[in-house]
Amino acid sequence: MKKIIVPVDFSEQSEYAMKVAVSLSKKYGAEIFALHMLELNQAMITSSEGYHPEQMVFLIKLAEKRFDDFLQKPFLKDVKVTPIIKHYKVFSEVNEIAKKHEADLVVMGSHGADGLSEIFIGSNAEKVVRTSDIPVIVVKEEMTDFKIDRFVFACDFELENLSAFARAKQFAKLFNAELNLVYVNTPGDSFLSSADAYKRINKFLHEAKSTDEVSIHNDYTVESGVINYSENNGADAIGIPTHGRRGLAHFFMGSIGEDIANHSKVPVITFKIGDEQ
Structure with missing residues (x-):
């Protein structure tokens, strides 16, 4: 196992997923690709009316700052993490990124009994699973020393x-x-x-x-x-x-x-x- 993708939305559950990835990274020497999909309204990206470029820049910079803060968490010390920001939501891109970087695994967070909807709104978690050619681990709870016996x-x-x-x-x-x-x-x-x-x-x-x-x-x-x-x-x-x-x-x-x-x-x-x- 050399490369792991972790979708990040700054939630507690995506932190749980990241901790599992870190545990695997330390055991197998794997690189982590932290993926954040910036939740911009598609109209803001495509429309030339009603939206100002400076508003888009502000939102992008804000997301980048939150992303950078997230990646400064102490448990990520001494682990190789490559940040990736996408400025719109196309969930098949998770698989495309996995192919591009020849990733072995996707680790993603979920809110348990409330469904897979919290991190990837609606049926988007299933969309990630559906388009992924590599295994996807769904994590709901904190697991500081992830292992499978x-x-x-x-x-x-x-x-x-x-x-x-x-x-x-x-x-x-x-x-x-x-x-x-x-x-x-x-x-x-x-x-x-x-x-x-x-x-x-x-x-x-x-x-x-x-x-x-x-x-x-x-x-x-x-x-x-x-x-x-x-x-x-x-x-x-x-x-x-x-x-x-x-x-x-x-x-x-x-x-x-x-x-x-x-x-x-x-x-x-x-x-x-x-x-x-």
Whole structure:
């Protein structure tokens, strides 16, 4: 792990994310790219009427000053941090910046049960996840010494998840973490008998050339199943697949993937399915 991107909005949660990145930086010698997206009204940027250039300059300078103050925090001492300011919000730029700098990871903050909306307003957090080709860690609480000894990866073991599974295995190997794989079986149309579930899982593991074992956890919902299994097994992080433009919704149906990120007490890492842009 050589390069980490941390979106910063000066909130407490982005500070939590930065502390996780610092912990990783010190362990792996990684450079941190602190990214701030200046929240200027798009009309202020594009319109020639009603706005004065000096107003834009003032707002930009103010953001730059706050950014500089943020990067002077004591916990950032002795860590290489490269600041990046974008003067408008285009969330696919996070992925573009990751590609440009060949980053390995994005670490971003979230307000827990209030949703991913506080730092990236509305559905913008999902937009970052959706467009990111590299893993994204969602952090909600302060973690001064971030480590992953036990890592749970949950998916439905359909073959389209092979690439996300491969990335999750690489992630676990990087952290020298124990990898626990889980399939959550729920009542209703998605229910599988044990025989059918293991048939699907064994086919997946064969294609993945993997000898890993998979646990089948029965629960009322996928969200509760993933979280309950992870808590019962003392997981330090939860991995889930995400499907490019369709975001977290593909495997987890609706907002379940986002709910897992919101309600989990441990960080959630998303891994992109396939190579779609």
